[in-house]
Every structure is written in C-alpha cells, then in structure tokens.
Amino acid sequence: MLTATRTTTMLPVEDAERAGHFYSDKLGLKPIATSPDGTRIFALGQGDALGLMPAEKGAQTAHTVLSFEVSDLDGEIRELEDKGVRFEDYDMPDLKTVNHIAVMGNERAAWFCDTEGNILCLHELSGEEA
Numbered sequence: 001m002l003t004a005t006r007t008t009t010m011l012p013v014e015d016a017e018r019a020g021h022f023y024s025d026k027l028g029l030k031p032i033a034t035s036p037d038g039t040r041i042f043a044l045g046q047g048d049a050l051g052l053m054p055a056e057k058g059a060q061t062a063h064t065v066l067s068f069e070v071s072d073l074d075g076e077i078r079e080l081e082d083k084g085v086r087f088e089d090y091d092m093p094d095l096k097t098v099n100h101i102a103v104m105g106n107e108r109a110a111w112f113c114d115t116e117g118n119i120l121c122l123h124e125l126s127g128e129e130a
Contacts, residue, residue, distance in 0.1 A: 013114075013116040015115070019115050060119075070122050080112070080122075087110050109121050109124070
C-alpha cells in the first residue's frame with residue numbers, strides 16, 4: 001500500500017541552482033541527485049526526499065508547502081537566522097506570531113520563504129503529541 005512507500009515532495013522553483021544552494025547551504029539538506037529535467041533532489045529523514053523542480057515564475061502557492069518538525073524551535077530559528085534566513089511575522093485574526101512563533105494548542109510554529117517564494121515552516125510539538 002502507499003502508506004509504506006517513501007515519498008518525494010516536489011516544489012516548483014524558478015531557478016533550481018539558486019534554490020539548491022538555499023536548501024543545501026542554509027537548511028543543511030544533502031543533495032543526492034539531479035534529474036535530466038534539472039530537478040534537484042535532496043535527502044530528507046526516513047528515506048523521503050525533496051525535489052526542486054524547475055517551473056515558471058509564479059508557480060508557487062500562497063500557503064505552506066513543507067513543514068519540518070524540530071525538537072528545539074527557538075534554537076533552529078536562531079541557527080537559520082545566523083545563516084541569513086528571514087522568518088515571517090503575522091498579525092491576523094487567526095494567526096499571530098511573537099518573535100516569529102505562533103502557538104496553536106500543543107504546537108509552536110514559525111514560517112520562512114525559500115529563494116523562490118515557497119513558504120516553509122518549522123514546527124515543534126509539546127506534550128503528548130511530541
């Protein structure tokens with residue numbers, strides 16, 4: 001069944017080389033392959049992968065496309081900011097961040113964009129869900 005397979009999340013990127021540097025240099029992901037169409041593949045946990053697929057400008061969506069679960073959200077934010085990653089802040093009726101972090105029940109989350117405009121998230125679970 002599909003639940004036992006490995007997955008590759010595909011993100012549209014205008015410039016695969018530029019995006020590839022962001023994911024390897026800033027986020028620390030390990031590049032593992034480049035497809036004939038220019039898609040750059042990076043290793044993720046448990047055998048999953050991330051593909052940066054060349055696409056036209058504007059192919060990105062206005063919502064979170066990928067979220068990384070971390071055990072120390074504050075530490076990850078500091079480390080990524082030290083590498084030049086800029087986190088978003090929100091002040092909306094249903095989502096408010098303080099120091100880049102939104103608290104939603106047992107989850108804390110922070111968002112940032114890659115070089116191509118894809119919205120990425122770091123999230124940390126606490127309590128029984130962690």
